[in-house]
Amino acid sequence: MPIFLKMSGSITLRSCARYLVPFIIPRKRSVLCSAILQRYMSSKIPGVSYPKTESTSPPEQLGLDGWKITMKSSVQEEGVSPVSSSKDEDPLAAIRELIEMWRLLGKEVPEHISEEELKTTMECVSKSSKKKYLKYLYIKEKKKKANQIKKERKAATREKAIREQLLETTKEDKQQNFLFLRLWDRNMDIAMGWKGAQAMQFGQPLVFDMDYDNYMKPKELQNTVSQLLESEGCNRRDVDPFHLYFCNLKIDGAYHKELVKHYREKWDKLLLTATEKSHVDLFPKDSLIYLTADSPNVMTTFKHDKIYIVGSFVDKAMQTGTSLAKAKRLKLATERLPLDRYLQWDTGTKNLTLDQMMRILLCLKNTGSWEEALKFVPRRKYSGCLEISQHSQELVNGLKKSKTFNSSPKGSLNIHTQKRWLK
């Protein structure tokens, strides 16, 4: 136990502070103490063991001001404090110290911070944006640490299991008969590749409109690209994938750079069509339907002869009506999901993420059931499903029948049999 002695009597604590021999114990990390002092303490204190008996008789009443004198005097002994050492230091160091002090106060700031991150912090205009960025770093750091710990634990258990298995296998080394080699992952990849190629030839097109890079901040763009990755993955695994089009994708634009960064060499082998052209140039205008939550028209059924467009746009700045304006400009039909008809909406925006949209569309394409498809809407956003009455069900069916199928020849839509840049 650490010891603090209260010296009673006529001697002031200040003068006897140098005789106080604190007992060094391995302090927990959570004990907040400045780095300077720690260094000082560890260098100056002689490793004299202190008789334990002394500590068992603490004073009845704690001296109220004693701690102050110790706090001050310990520094006085040190001589010149580091306060005056550097007057004109660079602002990076200053901000690093600020972050350190915030950390001591228990604020949400990262423990370690790189030069580059420091610079980003400094470039934040306001105090609140600095705090926001630091909190982001803090959470990132925490996650990383937790993952590290998990990884180590897993490795340990695996090692243990292997050791146990080794003991067992030495006992019985039985010959076993198998039909397949364990090459499931690769087989799956190949199968998905085949399906993808088929979709490139005969699949229904689904367009991601990439014309939103001016509306987004870098953070939002990153989110968008990770959502795109997710949706592409979903599509690849599906029984009957869409033929994906990334339209308005500028080469060396922000989207393109980010996508290539994530896909690396796989980018050129992806079974989808990436093009700089607009969707209105590729497809007949009357078969295009722009999906946007701001649309006045509700989507009743999934039509297999239409080409749906999803705006790849993460909007955190509440720029409502951007995609609707785009559709209006190109005079395209618009639709929104019938969320209100099927779900008791609770909270959250009706803008869904790209991968949720993808799953819903895939599900609709395969089953045509809204109840099934809208299960991909995050559960936190709605409180329950609405029962569709028999009457309205009939109405919907009637609508379905009355819709004339103006089936354009399917082949004409799928001119591009492999992923390539359209010139």
Add this chain to the structure above:
Amino acid sequence: MTLCFTGIRSFPKLWKSNPYLGLSLGHSYFSLFLKDRYGIREQQKWFSLKAVSAQNTKAVNLLVAKSRCVRKGDKGSNKEVSSDSHLFAAGAARKRSQMNPLREDHALPPVRNTIQLPTKPLTSEEWDKLKENFKGKANFASWIISQMAHSRSSIDVAKSLLAWVAAKNNGIVGYDLLVRYLYLCVFHKQTSEVIDVYEIMKARYKRLEPGAYTLLIQGLVRSDRWKEALLLLEDVKKVLIPSVRNYNDCIEGALLHQDVSLAWNLYQELLGRDLTPMLKTLKAFFDFGKNVKDEQYSNKLLDILLYLRNNHLYPEESFAHSIKTWFESVPGEQWKGQFTTIKESGQCSGCGKTMESIHLSPEEYEFLKGEIMRDVIDGGDQYKKTTPQELKRFQSFVKCCPPFDIVIDGLNVAKTFPKVRESQVLLDVVSQLAKQNLQLLVLGRKHMLTQHSRWRKDEMKKVQKQASCFFADNISEDDPFLLYATLHSGNHCKFITKDLMRDHKACLRDAKTQRLFFKWQQGHQLAIVNRLTRSKITFQHIPSYNTVVQTTGDSWHIPYDEDTVERYSYEVPTKWLCLHRKT
């Protein structure tokens, strides 16, 4: 924590049977936790407690309402203040919200204080014992000191805690404990303690963070070492922009120690950083001014008043008193101040002078028109709110019509009374206004023309006979058209809607334009106030004067906020300070 969970688990039926428990689950969680410590039989008590608290809030609301009534009664003589709740008058939004019966009762803040905070300094054994009782994730010392800071314990208790921590920890007290202790010292105005902590912090840490700096500045400015607070301010500047509060403390300190030029320099610096000074800071200058007989200082104070004018800031009641006292203390000028209201005609009830007109000057008007066209209607993408074709159609429509006297937001007006058919309300309003021989424009959307149970074709035909109509697409916004048509018709033209237009105001570029818009809106917006449709429809009167700090050289009129009235950001005060020179 474990206790709490067992508590929940052991009363599953209670949770289900009581519907209103389920609603406020997060909240009752803590309350349950609190009570469950005493055992099961307390359950019943807890429910009754909750019920009482609900009644309490209701009772409080009643009281509030009552006091409001009383206040109303008091001011029966000042008719223009009490009887009308003008759309933009201070407190009107609050009143409107209280009329709404669906208001949620404010949930009581969760209490989870499981340890009785000590009221007197404890010995180290007592602290040890207390620590054993504490079960929580956080560090005991930092948890308890934050609780103490929250309940403003006396500093002796905090000091004994720090002594105990120091004793356990080689004489070292953590930074967070020091800061919380400093907070208590500053709160209890213990200057010597503040200086002690300042010394410790200075010795121990190279640099502090803004929280500690703020506290130190606040604590030091009252002491003899107030100059050091300025050094701390410099330290803050190295990494962050100091808060207005930091500046306020430093300025107050400088004034307290008679360093006037320093105070003004700091004030200039504060303005230079685009910060809005606290009204407290400005009040401090006025309070100090009572004892300064100096032309230059007076001029600077008048500059502050102009600053208030330009930024549409309104002083608080106490600040208004300070201004009054200062004016009355100016030697040789014999100012006389009184608190009054302004009559509907725009005359001050105190001195009879007419206030500045609400109308914009021609330059301002043109400027605002351009800004609204560019930022609200166009907004960089004409397709967002309308389409270029529609905009062109509308512009040519407005051009070929004679200037209108009143522009009506058809949908807003029609939906004013939910129990009456939409088209009928619209027809009533239009025909009443048409009788006065006014040139009307009704804006609406195309769906209003299709036959519907709430939109009858014959009534719409009658509307179209009596007024010019423009129907926008169903997905276009109609408010921008309303603004444009009104502005285009000229200064005499008014518009009718209950919409406060805050979203359109937000589209405008900067605060200055927004204030201009607000001024124009105050002067041109008519809102329907009466609640009986069939009877004559009455409109909100339009104030003829502008609520802003204003002067004519030998008189000042300063609107101010009453302490008892909660004013929303889009409302203006109703109370005035009238100052005039005796001649």
